[in-house]
Amino acid sequence: MAELATVARPYAEALYQVARQGDVAVWVEQVSALAQVAENAELRQFAGSPKVSAEQVYDVVAAAAGVSLSTGVQHFLRTVIDNGRLAVLPAIAVQFNALVNAASGVADAAIFSAYPIEPAQLAEVVAALEQRFGRKLSVNVTLEPELIGGIRVVVGDEVLDTSVKARLERMKVALSA
Structure with missing residues (x-):
């Protein structure tokens, strides 16, 4: 996985340098759409x-x-394809x-919830999370019924787990100690 990140970094940095000269939000939307397509194994x-x-x-x-x-995104896509990446x-x-998020002071936050x-x-x-983490957050909510109740939040390398599942696991550890 580190290899992918190493290969991706120069492309991402170059892409950002070009994108910030225009409407970065448009670039984010287009690159995200391309990334979703590129995740398809049959397409790869x-x-x-x-042939x-x-x-x-x-x-x-x-x-x-x-x-x-x-x-600009067309040129980027052609470069990625031409380089076999x-x-x-x-x-x-x-x-x-x-x-993009670092430049705008925003962090990605993944919120996992047992219920919608x-x-x-x-x-x-x-x-509340923005106050807790001290920065603006761009959230993505994912349903995870196995949490039983509550939420688990991941911002970068920080995790805030207030789920029932986590509380039960802490109780189990405390009772078995």
Whole structure:
């Protein structure tokens, strides 16, 4: 995994340098769409076939992305494909998003919840988490029923686990000690 990150870093940094000259949000949307497409194993197998040209791969990926690509993103995608790095595209997108977030003072937060969170509740939770972590958060909520109740929040390398599952595990450890 470290190898992917190492390969992705220069692409992400170069992409960010170009993107910040324009509308970064548009670039984030387009690169994220391309990354989702590049995660498809069948597409990567298609791209790796010696019978398929780089232009054909580009056409398929660009069409599958479902968004209109700006000229800069088109050039980026062609470079990635020409260099045989389509499999690295998701890692590039992750690092690119991290650079964008770092520049804007925002951190990604993954919220895992046992139950769906209503928008009003989510706004309250996000406000409390932003105060707790001391920075603006870009949240992604994922349902995880095995938590039983409560939430688990991951921001960078910090984890805040207030789930029932975590409390039960702590009780189990305390009782068995």
